[in-house]
Amino acid sequence: xxxxxxxxxxxxxxxxxxxxxxxxxxxxxxxxxxxxxxxxxxxxxxxxxxxxxxxxxxxxxxxxxxxxxxxxxxxxxxxxxxxxxxxxxxxxxxxxxxxxxxxxxxxxxxxxxxxxxxxxxxxxxxxxxxxxxx
Numbered sequence: 001x002x003x004x005x006x007x008x009x010x011x012x013x014x015x016x017x018x019x020x021x022x023x024x025x026x027x028x029x030x031x032x033x034x035x036x037x038x039x040x041x042x043x044x045x046x047x048x049x050x051x052x053x054x055x056x057x058x059x060x061x062x063x064x065x066x067x068x069x070x071x072x073x074x075x076x077x078x079x080x081x082x083x084x085x086x087x088x089x090x091x092x093x094x095x096x097x098x099x100x101x102x103x104x105x106x107x108x109x110x111x112x113x114x115x116x117x118x119x120x121x122x123x124x125x126x127x128x129x130x131x132x133x134x
Contacts, residue, residue, distance in 0.1 A: 002043050002064075003093040006030065007108040010087070019105050024095040026061045030088055032081045033068065035119035039092070041127050042068035061094050070130035090115075 009016055020027060033039060046064040049055040057063040062074050069077035083089040088111060093102060103110060 001094070001096065002039075003091075003099070004036070004039060004113065005091045005093070005099070005102070006088070006111040006113050007091050007103070007106060008088040008111060009106045009108040011107050016083075016106065023093055023097045023102055023105060024059075024061060025091055025093040025102075026065050026081075027083050027089040027091055028065075028068070028081045029083050030090055030114075033090060033115065034123065035116040036113075037117065037119035038068065038123055038127060039115075041119070041124055045127065061092070064092065064094070067127055067130065070126045072131065 011019060016027065042064055045067045046055070046060060049063055049067075050060060055063045056066055056072060057074055062077075065077045065081060066072065066074065069080040071077040071080060091102070091106070091108075099110075102108075
């Protein structure tokens with residue numbers, strides 16, 4: 001199960017990262033993702049890699065981030081998707097925490113998701129082929 005929210009938080013970077021750990025979530029820059037299809041594909045591939053035991057990351061949220069960013073190391077995936085100073089971001093939650101608890105913990109306000117349903121073929125291909133070796 002994964003929940004996707006668009007939020008604006010008043011927390012500083014350090015406290016936001018601590019809160020993300022507590023709710024098993026990642027924050028992604030709003031311009032790093034254009035469609036729900038990209039998110040769904042990355043989530044499917046992350047789940048599949050755990051099921052087949054081909055995962056790189058130990059935690060699902062980081063495996064998801066690797067697929068979403070099309071990277072094979074967590075540091076570069078985090079750099080490619082890290083939130084900027086606007087404090088508005090996409091929150092991808094991998095736990096069963098209630099939405100109100102999440103908003104309260106992150107000191108956040110929910111915003112409209114504003115993502116396209118379908119992704120651009122080249123962006124989806126980048127996600128799908130990110131681990132293919134030449």
